Amino acid sequence: MASITLQNIVKEYGDGFPAVNDVSLDIDDGEFVILVGPSGCGKSTLLRMIVGLEDITAGDLLIGGQRVNDLAPRDRNLAMVFQNYALYPHLTVYENIAFPMRLVKGQFSADEIDRRVRRASRMLELDEHLDRKPGNLSGGQRQRVAMGRAIVREAQAFLFDEPLSNLDAKLRGQMRAEISRLQRQLNTTSVYVTHDQTEAMTLGDRVAVLKKGVLQQVASPRELYEQPANLFVAGFIGAPSMNFVPGTVEGSVLKTPLGDIELPTEAASAGAGRDIVLAGIRPSFFEDASTLSEAQLSKGSTFTAELTHTEWLGNEQYVYVSYENDPRVAETMRTLAEDMDADELRTQLVIAVDAASRLRGGDTARLWIDTKRIHLFDPATGENLTRDAEAGEELTRMAREDRRRDAERAAAGQA
Known part of the structure; x- marks a missing residue:
């Protein structure tokens, strides 16, 4: 696990348009932060800069205190869950989950790969599907496989790019609960992009609201609801x-x-x-x-x-x-x-x-x-x-306290 720090991050394309404009954000170790906003606000671009799929025009990105602007995605030790699952149709569920470890040849023994795959499978209730192919799974099951692949990497942080947008309303509700449970259990730093404010309000420790590439407010869901900074x-x-x-x-x-x-x-x-x-x-x-x-x-x-x-x-x-x-x-x-x-x-x-x-x-x-x-x-x-800024800060402080208790309970349960 690691903290993620964005310092005055800017992303400009060839025409000079700032898709992300001077965004600064500190994400604590183990915190679950949601990036939310309307289409085109820069939230997915910001996530892709964190993982290394987009270059940073200006500013500094730190993971665990280390500046990573120039590191390749594979060297950042981040696990990303995509909107379209990005599963390999010819591989079984077991092999899809194991794939990130097999990709790093010689780093993991067969026993270690099996241990991690089966641990993730138990957490995600996929044991009975390990020999099936993705094409024979439901949307919710495919998303759980994609999450399993992220879990086995034991990465410093999880990054989610609108992972539930392809699911129907009932499955979205079920998967929200699943993601929340897993994040609390693993206590892994997580950044989650969505345009769905139900996901933002129910999942996040804090929510960062973006408009046209500019950060409008970062606070607990309750502070955003009760003490919004502006009209937007x-x-x-x-x-x-x-x-x-x-x-x-x-x-x-x-x-x-x-x-x-x-x-x-x-x-x-x-x-x-x-x-x-x-x-x-x-x-x-x-x-x-x-x-x-x-x-x-x-x-x-x-x-x-x-x-x-x-x-x-x-x-x-x-x-x-x-x-x-x-x-x-x-x-x-x-x-x-x-x-x-x-x-x-x-x-x-x-x-x-x-x-x-x-x-x-x-x-x-x-x-x-x-x-x-x-x-x-x-x-x-x-x-x-x-x-009332003080009342709003108190709401976010209480949310942090609640998060700390959740982390302590999760640690005690794993002891």
């Missing part, structure tokens, strides 16, 4: 996405197309004196006011709106409210949609309410907002005006 991170992280409502702060009141929303003192101060702000409100920050007690209602603000339609999902329900956008933020919202590689952001609130709520499309409903969790953003710069 707030919009990209979370499903459904954060709602952005234009408004103006007057005193302690945020005046919006939805009506007046009473703000906490700190938020009102952050937005005071600005011509317009964007209020970021996650769907889960709302509730059907009719389901709350007076004591609960007093801890937030309410407004009345007509619902366009609802979606009932069994464990929760989404209700939708349309509103009129402010032309002063139209360009900001259009640019944000482009940056997120999304369709045009509609002027429509998505609100998560209790599954037992009987709200339906066409109803005029009284809705409640947890105003303590509203963020205000500057539409011009994207800055989160209400970010």
